[in-house]
Amino acid sequence: MTDRRRFLRHTALALGGVIVTGCDRISDSQTGERILSQAEKLNHLAQKIAAPGDVLAKEFTEADISAVFKPNGSTMPDTPDYRALLNNAFRDYRLAIGGMVERPALLSISDLRALGMRTQITRHDCVEGWSAIGKWTGTPLRQVMDFVRPHMRARYVVFHCYDEYEEGTPYYESIDLAEARHPQTLLAYMLNGHDLPVQNGAPLRLRVERQLGYKHAKYIRSLQFTDSFASIGDGKGGYWEDNGYEWYAGI
Ligand SMILES: Nc1nc2c(c(=O)[nH]1)N[C@H]1C(S)=C(S)[C@@H](COP(=O)(O)O)O[C@H]1N2
Numbered sequence: 001m002t003d004r005r006r007f008l009r010h011t012a013l014a015l016g017g018v019i020v021t022g023c024d025r026i027s028d029s030q031t032g033e034r035i036l037s038q039a040e041k042l043n044h045l046a047q048k049i050a051a052p053g054d055v056l057a058k059e060f061t062e063a064d065i066s067a068v069f070k071p072n073g074s075t076m077p078d079t080p081d082y083r084a085l086l087n088n089a090f091r092d093y094r095l096a097i098g099g100m101v102e103r104p105a106l107l108s109i110s111d112l113r114a115l116g117m118r119t120q121i122t123r124h125d126c127v128e129g130w131s132a133i134g135k136w137t138g139t140p141l142r143q144v145m146d147f148v149r150p151h152m153r154a155r156y157v158v159f160h161c162y163d164e165y166e167e168g169t170p171y172y173e174s175i176d177l178a179e180a181r182h183p184q185t186l187l188a189y190m191l192n193g194h195d196l197p198v199q200n201g202a203p204l205r206l207r208v209e210r211q212l213g214y215k216h217a218k219y220i221r222s223l224q225f226t227d228s229f230a231s232i233g234d235g236k237g238g239y240w241e242d243n244g245y246e247w248y249a250g251i
């Protein structure tokens with residue numbers, strides 16, 4: 001076997017493990033709208049191995065949109081900073097972008113819109129065993145990256161959020177720069193054609209369509225480009241990762 005084939009086989013086994021676990025969790029569902037078959041997961045896995053960077057998550061039609069997009073986790077952050085923004089209908093909101101970038105920025109939602117927009121209808125899968133299909137509109141993160149220009153050494157982008165899921169512990173998440181540049185990775189400000197509701201993460205949340213629900217940071221306060229997340233939170237790359245979840249939450 002060539003090294004490449006051996007590598008692909010090992011990757012398949014490793015990813016297979018993750019995927020089967022994800023599937024078991026989803027099939028625990030009492031409220032889940034649908035359950036993925038093992039075959040569909042394996043097919044998805046095969047595609048990933050063929051062209052890992054390019055694979056798009058499945059997109060759906062208007063007719064598939066869920067009547068209610070179930071809110072989960074924090075649904076009304078009660079920190080003073082967030083309340084102040086909410087009281088003014090988010091007019092004072094500015095996304096802070098810093099860390100390992102050439103051009104740190106403070107961007108309003110209209111600044112983001114000016115960088116580019118994309119709409120996609122996708123399915124969200126939560127590890128708690130439910131799924132929902134929604135239409136998301138936002139600015140592709142890669143267009144924001146073209147504007148702020150991450151350093152060559154930057155490897156991750158960390159999303160710091162306004163909500164404290166536990167008091168004193170803000171929610172946060174992180175993805176690598178390949179996932180950040182994926183065409184379906186959005187900083188989203190609309191759900192189903194309307195401004196993002198507070199319960200779903202207003203004014204700005206992440207969509208990272210090839211990964212499980214907890215990766216999709218809501219209530220984004222700032223983006224930090226970095227070469228390591230070891231000194232952030234408990235060092236595992238996210239609020240739920242610090243509590244034992246996997247960092248790579250591929251579906
Ligand atoms: N800031 C923040 N982001 C978050 C969460 C949260 O509690 N706080 N929960 C996560 C989880 S577990 C899921 S399933 C989704 C839920 O998104 P929704 O409320 O739009 O359904 O948000 C994710 N992002």
Ligand SMILES: [Mo]
Pocket residue numbers: 072125126127128213214
């Ligand atoms: Mo979730």
